Amino acid sequence: MTGFPRLVLFDLDGTLLDSAPDMLAAINVLRAARGETPAALAELRPHVSRGARAMLAASFPLLDDAAREALVQPFLDAYEREIGLHGRPFDGIEAMLAAIEADGARWGIVTNKPEYLARQVLPxxxxxxxxxxxxxxxxxxxxxxxxxxxxxxxxVLGIEPARCVYVGDDERDIVAARAAGMPSVVALWGYRRGDDDPAAWQGDVMAETPHDLLNPAQWPR
Incomplete structure (x- = not known):
């Protein structure tokens, strides 16, 4: 096979989309309501791929679990109002998607973000x-x-998992791909904490930037 995989599935936040600025805006709505100073993007960014609860834990470390759990829905509501206003695709993503499409291959999104929110991002x-x-x-x-x-x-798309590739920036992405019998790409441009070791995730390919994936030869086979 000399072209792109016939189906490429992507994680969304931290892989296709730099959504951290939207998430930060939502977090800061909650912080303002509590009379707290705004959080910094650098503080939040490493936690974005781990979901709402991880971001709330990082942003409100003095609250107990029950208090943070009570903030989950207000955070999602605030985030819904900020969707698409601040975040953008990572540099090189659009060129990579265009190259996949030009090759006649297909791509899709598998995210842990609630579906109703993910659908609001795409347009x-x-x-x-x-x-x-x-x-x-x-x-x-x-x-x-x-x-x-x-x-x-x-x-659903009629492709054997072994002929697909999953691209993600979190260990859960690579674990899911391995369990599905699907080759994987570790998106090193995404969101990671300082104690993460992407090499230990045992993905099939590690890509520094989306530009590295413009060449079909760089994809796992």
Whole structure:
């Protein structure tokens, strides 16, 4: 195979989209309501791929679990108002997606973000018309690191998992791909904490930037 994989599935936040600025705006709505000073982007960015609860834990470390849990829905509501206003695709993403499409291959999105929020992100970048499938964290009975969302996507689109590739910036992405029998790419340009060791995740390919994936030869086979 000399072209791109026939189906490439992507994580959303931290892989396709630099959504940290939108998340920061939502966090700072909550902080302002509590009379706290704004958080800094650098403080929040490493936690974005781990979801709302991880971001709240990083942003409100003095609150107990129950108090932070009570902030989950207000955070999601605030984030919904900020979607697409601040975040942008990572540099090189649009060129990579265009190259995949030009090769006649398809791409889709499998994210742990609630589906209703993910669907609101896509129109800003015309991804709703281009993505072959969107599976959110609440679309199915399981979410990543469970393999079901990846297996479901491949099945719906009629491609064997071994002929697909999953691209993600979090260990859960790589664990899910391995369990689904799907080759994987570690997106090193995404969101990571300082104690993360992407090499230990055992992805098939590690890519420093989306530009590295413009060449089909760099993809796992």
């Amino acid at each position: 800003a970048f015309d991804w709703d018309a281009r993505s072959a499938i969107l599976v959110g964290g609440d679309t199915l009975a399981e979410r990543k690191p469970h393999p079901l969302p990846l297996q479901h996507s491949a099945r």
